[in-house]
Ligand code: HEC
Ligand code: HEC
Ligand code: HEC
Ligand code: HEC
Ligand code: HEC
Ligand code: HEC
Ligand code: HEC
């Protein structure tokens with residue numbers, strides 16, 4: 001992560017900022033239950049029945065000796081080679097797949113951990129519904145999904161876990177089918193996608209293409225620095241609390257997301273000549289706006305993903321239940337900045353001198 005030299009002086013807590021960012025982006029590792037290898041009787045054929053909707057083509061063909069030593073349905077004997085070797089003998093492409101850098105341990109162990117080689121109730125011959133199958137071993141993910149206040153439909157719609165993971169092997173860490181950033185952005189690339197609370201979400205492919213100033217963690221292509229893909233206790237799947245509303249009473253705990261990386265004193269001290277550029281003389285305008293009973297949240301002024309202005313200042317912000325867009329009309333000035341006739345009359349701030357240049361409100 002790179003820091004611009006000009007911004008270093010502002011943060012007394014720069015080492016803290018970097019430490020927090022690193023700690024958070026350290027990979028998660030949730031509880032996995034090591035299950036005994038599923039083979040032999042555990043994958044014997046099911047007797048035909050209304051629930052047995054899927055049948056493996058070579059089993060359907062009726063010749064047990066395609067895989068077993070005998071073509072005798074009553075006593076086919078053992079299989080002719082190792083399980084995975086047997087599968088590769090027809091599914092040649094899987095030899096290539098299983099040669100990828102990141103391998104899923106149960107697939108290396110035995111393909112029958114997840115597939116019945118004869119027939120099944122589930123498509124792709126899976127021994128159980130995919131999410132149930134995965135979370136039988138991945139207790140940690142099961143727990144996250146069950147307890148999450150905010151759920152992510154990506155886990156339960158379409159290809160479900162396989163929307164993002166390859167259950168066999170992959171070239172990206174965590175068995176991901178693409179780089180995580182590409183996964184998120186490629187799916188969040190439609191206009192009109194709706195979040196669980198009914199709000200229309202941003203088309204990120206378009207937004208990131210049209211807004212060139214990316215917030216540092218977005219530039220590092222790390223959506224997981226702020227979001228939990230499997231579900232979260234926080235608004236918008238965030239890794240830590242952040243207010244859901246335009247106005248919110250000030251409490252540093254509600255901004256744990258931002259203050260996990262940024263120094264909370266940027267907002268919480270009334271007077272400063274170093275901590276923030278958003279000050280008029282020594283009067284901290286972050287404090288003035290945010291540190292109140294009816295404090296403006298960061299979203300009133302900042303675009304958290306990407307923007308077209310310095311300091312991630314937004315051009316407009318959806319205000320009120322109808323989402324009417326309020327123009328901010330921010331102008332960067334050599335000595336500070338100015339906001340024109342939106343929330344209040346035109347006001348400017350001067351962060352180069354210690355004397356106030358604008359009238360007190
Ligand atoms: C596509 C390959 C394939 C075909 C075809 C196939 N089997 Fe199997 N079968 C397997 C595999 C793999 C196992 C698990 C072997 C192991 O764990 O060592 C197995 C296991 C079994 C078992 C359990 C054995 C035990 O140890 O209890 C039975 C019973 C069985 N098969 C019956 C059949 C019958 C009957 C047919 C033909 C109608 C058949 N299979 C066709 C691959 C196949
Ligand atoms: C004798 C050849 C043969 C062997 C051995 C074999 N398969 Fe298959 N398998 C097929 C054919 C043929 C199909 C159906 C055509 C297709 O979908 O590609 C198939 C399809 C599948 C499917 C997809 C089923 C679906 O509903 O789409 C899975 C999963 C599968 N095989 C798993 C395995 C596993 C696991 C093994 C090893 C235990 C194995 N196969 C061994 C020939 C074989
Ligand atoms: C951890 C569980 C798991 C293990 C172990 C596993 N698979 Fe699968 N496999 C899946 C899932 C889940 C799917 C369905 C993925 C999807 O729909 O994209 C699947 C799909 C398949 C398919 C169908 C692919 C298609 O495009 O239709 C084949 C063939 C297959 N697996 C073969 C294998 C072979 C060979 C092995 C052993 C090397 C193996 N699997 C081990 C979970 C597993
Ligand atoms: C039979 C148990 C079992 C099943 C079923 C299973 N897993 Fe796993 N999975 C494991 C084990 C064991 C590991 C290795 C954990 C470790 O390295 O400590 C693992 C690792 C992973 C990893 C991390 C890989 C890495 O390199 O960091 C992911 C992601 C994952 N599994 C996803 C899935 C998905 C998705 C499914 C369902 C399609 C699934 N698993 C089904 C046992 C299972
Ligand atoms: C929207 C994409 C997405 C979907 C869908 C998804 N995952 Fe993940 N998963 C990720 C990303 C990104 C990571 C790596 C970052 C992280 O660890 O949070 C990951 C990491 C993991 C890990 C390794 C880290 C850990 O917590 O141990 C496991 C295991 C896992 N996923 C299992 C699953 C299972 C099981 C499902 C289906 C119920 C699933 N995932 C669905 C994106 C996804
Ligand atoms: C397969 C498509 C898909 C992928 C991949 C995907 N998402 Fe989503 N995401 C959705 C859908 C559909 C919704 C809307 C329904 C919902 O809220 O869960 C959503 C909702 C969200 C929400 C809003 C949740 C709420 O209701 O407040 C966030 C935040 C989010 N996704 C972030 C991510 C991130 C970060 C990634 C990458 C790790 C990602 N998504 C990958 C489909 C996807
Ligand atoms: C620095 C932290 C941070 C990073 C990194 C981040 N987000 Fe967000 N994201 C947020 C916050 C905060 C919100 C809530 C914004 C609001 O309501 O004002 C949010 C909201 C969302 C939403 C739901 C609301 C909407 O309008 O779309 C989605 C989807 C989303 N982010 C996807 C992503 C994707 C994709 C990435 C990676 C390209 C990403 N985020 C990276 C902090 C972050």
Ligand code: HEC
Pocket residue numbers: 001003004007021024215216217225226242257258259260261262298302304310311312
């Ligand atoms: C994962 C760490 C991380 C999180 C979480 C995070 N940021 Fe940042 N942010 C950074 C880094 C690193 C920079 C770049 C350092 C710099 O430019 O001063 C930055 C820069 C900024 C800047 C621009 C600084 C400038 O003058 O150009 C603003 C504004 C900002 N962040 C606001 C926020 C807000 C608001 C939140 C919470 C919604 C937040 N950040 C959450 C890491 C983070």
Ligand code: HEC
Pocket residue numbers: 010255258259262266267275276277278279286289290296297298299300301302311313336337351
């Ligand atoms: C009323 C508008 C407004 C609100 C609300 C606001 N900011 Fe800012 N912020 C600014 C402006 C303007 C700047 C640019 C100051 C300059 O000229 O250098 C800025 C700069 C920053 C910077 C860059 C370093 C600095 O302080 O100069 C960070 C980090 C930051 N804001 C974080 C936040 C966080 C976190 C929140 C919410 C807790 C927040 N801001 C709320 C207007 C706002």
